[in-house]
Amino acid sequence: AQSVTQLGSHVSVSEGALVLLRCNYSSSVPPYLFWYVQYPNQGLQLLLKYTTGATLVKGINGFEAEFKKSETSFHLTKPSAHMSDAAEYFCAVSEGNFNKFYFGSGTKLNVKP
Amino acid sequence: DVKVTQSSRYLVKRTGEKVFLECVQDMDHENMFWYRQDPGLGLRLIYFSYDVKMKEKGDIPEGYSVSREKKERFSLILESASTNQTSMYLCASSPSGASNQPQHFGDGTRLSIL
Numbered sequence: 301a302q303s304v305t306q307l308g309s310h311v312s313v314s315e316g317a318l319v320l321l322r323c324n325y326s327s328s329v330p331p332y333l334f335w336y337v338q339y340p341n342q343g344l345q346l347l348l349k350y351t352t353g354a355t356l357v358k359g360i361n362g363f364e365a366e367f368k369k370s371e372t373s374f375h376l377t378k379p380s381a382h383m384s385d386a387a388e389y390f391c392a393v394s395e396g397n398f399n400k401f402y403f404g405s406g407t408k409l410n411v412k413p
Numbered sequence: 414d415v416k417v418t419q420s421s422r423y424l425v426k427r428t429g430e431k432v433f434l435e436c437v438q439d440m441d442h443e444n445m446f447w448y449r450q451d452p453g454l455g456l457r458l459i460y461f462s463y464d465v466k467m468k469e470k471g472d473i474p475e476g477y478s479v480s481r482e483k484k485e486r487f488s489l490i491l492e493s494a495s496t497n498q499t500s501m502y503l504c505a506s507s508p509s510g511a512s513n514q515p516q517h518f519g520d521g522t523r524l525s526i527l
Contacts, residue, residue: 309453332513343417343503343518344456351513390455394512398463399444401516405455 302327302393306404314412319363319378321407323391326372333374334392334401335365344390350374361385386411416440417519419504425525432491434522436504443509445487446516447471447479450501462487463509494526 307322325331332351336344348359355367361384365376374391391404420435438445444463448456448471458471460479468479476498480488487506491498501523505516 334515336518341422341521341523343520344505344516345518346515349513349515394514396512397510398461398469399507399509399512399514399516400458400461401446401456403456405453 302331302395302402304391304393304402304404306389306391306407308407309405310408310410312410312412313381315383316380319376319381319385319409321376321389321391321409323365323374323376323404324372325374325391325393327393327395332394333365333367334394335359335363335374335376336390336392337361338388338390338406340387347376347389381409381411383411383413385409417504417506417517419502419519419522421522422520423523423525425527426491426494427527428494428496430491430494432494432524432526434489434491434502434504434524436487436489436519437485438487438506438517439485440506440508440517441484442506442517443484444507444516445481446505446507447477447487447489448503448505449473449498450503450521456503459489496526498524499526500524 334349335347350367446461447459462481478490504519507516
């Protein structure tokens with residue numbers, strides 16, 4: 301089975317600063333990778349996904365992520381944090397015919413004014 | 414847009430009760446999933462279904478069962494609720510086929526067992 305590791309359960313940045321949320325996965329085959337965002341008392345919303353092709357993927361709200369096979373990583377970045385980015389972020393890997401997902405434990409992003 | 418609707422946002426039940434959580438999706442997706450979400454543990458898969466009347470156990474199926482009588486509806490059943498089942502429950506759906514499709518989530522049901 302897959303495993304997904306998100307380093308840092310809580311990350312705090314100042315408004316306007318770079319956001320970097322880390323995700324590493326274990327996979328012996330090319331994975332399908334996803335980032336989701338969860339605002340308080342809501343479900344998960346897709347930010348971006350990597351399936352094939354370009355390794356730098358752009359998503360909604362100015363976020364992007366880079367797939368690095370050699371590092372088995374898929375870190376999420378945003379050049380300039382906004383107060384509205386405060387939320388919990390989940391990295392996920394999918395596998396199998398039934399599109400089963402494996403989620404990381406999540407990273408809560410706090411944005412300070 | 415895909416819409417996944419969970420019948421209740423908040424639910425309070427008592428120990429020993431039989432609890433039903435309902436989920437409906439409107440995009441004719443074959444796959445449906447039930448997760449529970451607990452702080453620091455991320456999302457853990459309880460059960461999933463890849464077709465009507467078909468179900469598969471996830472990583473933590475103990476104490477739960479599911480029902481999928483119609484393609485659009487997937488129900489999670491707590492046969493005899495216990496306090497350790499207090500959690501946030503999330504339903505998701507996705508189309509069949511390759512694993513490159515995102516799952517689409519409902520808003521969740523926050524369940525408290527007293």
